Amino acid sequence: MDRDEPAGDSGEDRLIARFFRPLVTAPGALGLMDDAATLTPPPDHDLVLTVDALVAGVHFFPHDPPDLIARKALRVNLSDLAAKGAAPAGCLLALALPSDTPEAWLEAFSRGLRADVEEFACPLFGGDTVSTPGPLTISVTAFGTLPRGTAVRRRGARPGDRIVVTGTIGDAALGLALRRGDEAAARWSLNEEQRSLLIGRYLMPRPRLAVAEALRISATAAMDISDGLIGDLAKLCRASGVAATVQAAAVPLSDGARRACDADPAVRTTLLGGGDDYEILATVPPAALSQLQRRGAELGIPFTDIGVIEAGDGPVSVLDRNGKALDLARASFSHF
C-alpha cells in the first residue's frame, strides 16, 4: 500500500526514462511523459484491440532470457492482430515488478521489446510500472488498424469451407516438453538442431502479420492457435455454429515433430492438442483456397489444407488415414 516503494512510483519515472523512453518513436506517445498517449487513426479504418497477460512461473519460466520474455509478450498480441487481418499500430505495457528485479533484467527486457517494436513497426505508446510482492507480471495491450469493416472474425466459417493452417503445428508444445525436461522427450531421439528449433518455437512465436491482408481477402473466419489446434478449432466452430472434420495425416509437421511422433505415437495428442503455436487457423471457401495458398507461398508462409467445415454444432472429428475417428479429439476436448 506504500506508493513510495523502490520499484513503485518513486522509481517509476527513472525506470521509464532509462529503459522505456528509447522505445518510443510515435509522436502521440509524448515521450511517455504524459498520462495518456494519442493516436490518429487512418481515415476509414477500424481499430483492433487485444490484451494478453503473462505471469512468471505460469506463462514463462522465471529464468527465461528477459529479452525473449518481452518479445513473446508482444508477439502473442501481434499474433491476435494478424489473425484478425490487422496491421500493428502500437502497444501499451503494464509491468508489475518484484522489488528485487535486477536492472540487468530490465535492460534485457527493454532491449528485446525494442527489437520487436522496431521489427513489427509497433511503437510503444505508454505504460504503467508498479511494484508487486508476487511474480513478475506483464500485460501488453496491442492495437492495430484495418480498412473499415474488414476484420476477420471467428464466427464466419460456413459448411463447405476448407480449414487451413499456416506453418507447422505442435512444435511449441514439444518445445515446452523439451524445456521442462519431460521424461518422454528423452525418447524422441532428436538431433540438436531439431531440439533447438522446437524450443525456439516455444520461446519465440512468429506472428503471421505478413498474411493479414490475404486473410482479409480470402478467409471467412480466422484465429491464432494459442491453446492447441483441436481446442481452438472447436472454439471457432462454436463461434460460427458449425462442425469440422480434420484429416490428422494432413496436419503439417516439422521434421522434429514428425520424428518425435514416429518415436512415440502418444506425441500425436500433444501435437494436435498442445498450445502456443501462434500459427493461423482459418477457413476459406473452396474457390478461394488456391489464391490464398499461392499468396502464402509467395510470402514464404504456407497454408496447408487440413479439413473441412460441416453443418452441425461444434464437434470436431479428427480422422486417421483410414477415415477412422481418433480418440485424441475427445481427450483434447476435455481440456477446454
Place this chain on the structure above:
Amino acid sequence: MDRDEPAGDSGEDRLIARFFRPLVTAPGALGLMDDAATLTPPPDHDLVLTVDALVAGVHFFPHDPPDLIARKALRVNLSDLAAKGAAPAGCLLALALPSDTPEAWLEAFSRGLRADVEEFACPLFGGDTVSTPGPLTISVTAFGTLPRGTAVRRRGARPGDRIVVTGTIGDAALGLALRRGDEAAARWSLNEEQRSLLIGRYLMPRPRLAVAEALRISATAAMDISDGLIGDLAKLCRASGVAATVQAAAVPLSDGARRACDADPAVRTTLLGGGDDYEILATVPPAALSQLQRRGAELGIPFTDIGVIEAGDGPVSVLDRNGKALDLARASFSHF
C-alpha cells in the same frame, strides 16, 4: 507453466461467460468470443490510450470490497482520459487471479465493473484472465476519443497561466491514513460523516469526465492528480519547462481535511504531498480563467485558482499567507 490450471485457460471461457460477457455492450467486442475486438473511431477524432495496473496489497487492500476495487481500477484510467479532454470509448481488462479467488469475489468485482462501465459509457471490449500464484493483479486499458489534435497535454503550461484544481485536495491521502488506522488519524477528531467521506474519496475516485470539453477549450496543460498535488505539479512544470508558485491557503480543502489540519498541522504535508485525489490539475491563461470557472460551476465541479506558472525550470514554491516559502514543497519533492 501449466496452461490447464483451474483459473487458467481451462476455466477462462466459463469464467468470462459467467462474469464478464454481461458487461459487453459494444458490437465490436464480439461478445468476448474472439481474439480481439474492433472499434470504429468517429471521423476526424484522435484516440487517447492509457493503462494502469493495480496489485493487491500495493494499490488496494486485499479485503477491500471487490466492487469498489473494480470501479477504482477503471476510474483511475477514466481520470487520465478526463485530464486529456477525452470522452471514454471503451476498456480492456487483464486479470491475474490467485487460484483460490472465490466466485463471490468475481461476482462482486464484475458487478462493480458493470456499474461503472454503464455509468461512464465505457464498454468492455475484451480482456484476458490468467492464473497467478501471487497477489491478484488488475490491469485496465482505457481508450477515449476527442476531436483531432485537441488533446490537452502536460507540456503546454506558459508563464502567467493560472494554476487551477477541481474539487478538494488531499482527501484520499487522509482517507488512506484513516483506513490504515494510522495513530495520527485518531487525533484528528473527525465525526463519522467526515471520516466516511475521506475514506470514500480514497476508495472511489470521481473521474472528472464532465469537464473534459471545458479543458479542451480553456486549458494550456492538464493532468490528473494521482501522486499528490505538489509532486504532480512539478511533473507538469518539468514537461512544460516552467516553474510554479502555489498559495497554500488557496488550496481547496474539504471540511474533514480542514478539521484534520487544524487538529494536526503536520497534516498539511500529507494534503499537499499525498496521492490518489484524481482531481484535475490544469493551467489556464488568465483571460480564460473565468470562463473555465463558470463552466465548472455549471457542472458542479468547481475550479479553484491556487497559483501561477512562472518562467524557470521546474521548481514549485508553496507560500504561506505571509508569502513565506513552506518547507513541505522540499519535503514532498524528495518523494519524486
